[in-house]
Amino acid sequence: MRKLVKFTSGLFLNQKCPLWLQRKGLNFLGGYTWLPKAVTVNKTHMAGRPVWWFDPNNQRTSQAVLYFHGGGYGVGSPRSHRDLCAFLALYSGLSVVSLDYRLAPEHPYPAALDDAVAAYQALLAQGFKAEHLALAGDSAGGGLALSLTVRLRDRQLPMPGCLFLISPWLIKSQETNSHRTQLDIDPVINEAWSQQMADHYLPDEAIKQTACLSTHDFSGLPPMLVHVGTDEVLLDDSLLLKQKVAQTGGHVQLITYPELWHVFHFSPSLFQPARTALQQAGQFIDQHLANHQP
DSSP: OHHHHHHHHHHHSOTTSOHHHHHHHHHHHHHSSOOOTTEEEEEEEETTEEEEEEEETTOOOSSEEEEEOOSTTTSOOTTTTHHHHHHHHHHHTSEEEEEOOOOTTTSOTTHHHHHHHHHHHHHHHTTOOGGGEEEEEETHHHHHHHHHHHHHHHTTOOOOSEEEEESOOOOOSSOSHHHHHSTTTOSSOOHHHHHHHHHHHSOSHHHHHHHOGGGSOOTTOOOEEEEEETTSTTHHHHHHHHHHHHHTTOOEEEEEETTOOTTGGGOTTTOHHHHHHHHHHHHHHHHHHHTTOO
């Protein structure tokens, strides 16, 4: 599986590959695996953006997970992450709504964050209670879920019941040890590509300072579960997040997966460790929303 991931990532998550082809390639990789029979996919729009609903047992549940896909804010979509979202819906027993937020460089910061806020508010307008919602995402999408929660707190808006973050991207520069030393063993991320994505989303230094989550205050946030592999470039981002949340007295559960790579959850239909990890996430979400039953 590692060899397959390294080969496909090298083809498409590559600075020399045109951006339009990167997007098509990632959609191709995630768009044609088999999905659990118990989960149905419904495509619609919400807050002016396309969304894919993954409904267990063909039913829209009264609690839900708002999911933000990864891809450096420049690639990725609900199609690319359909496998992951379908299994998360299966294991949590909740509807998962995957947002097709605007991508950079056409739409740099804060376009994705604005779309995330609008989608969250749309769910509230539909009748979902904030405490009945979980926010989730991988890589850039994990950072987006965290950014959304911080913005909600700062604006004194209702916050979700919990967060599930897969290797969230907090630090947008190569300033940590894992950013420098893990490049040779992480089969997904390469330095040139990640810097290209960061520059597209955060086109100037002032914006980088504003958007860099590593400088933010994480007090008063909902309980969160963080997954990260030990063989990945963004390992230190998750370790820093746990440290900063724990220092504020917040609840954060960090699970590290030995010898696994960046967002190994991507293909649960093909990879047993991905299914196991998503089962853990489903249990976490279920437990932390159980206290808020409708």
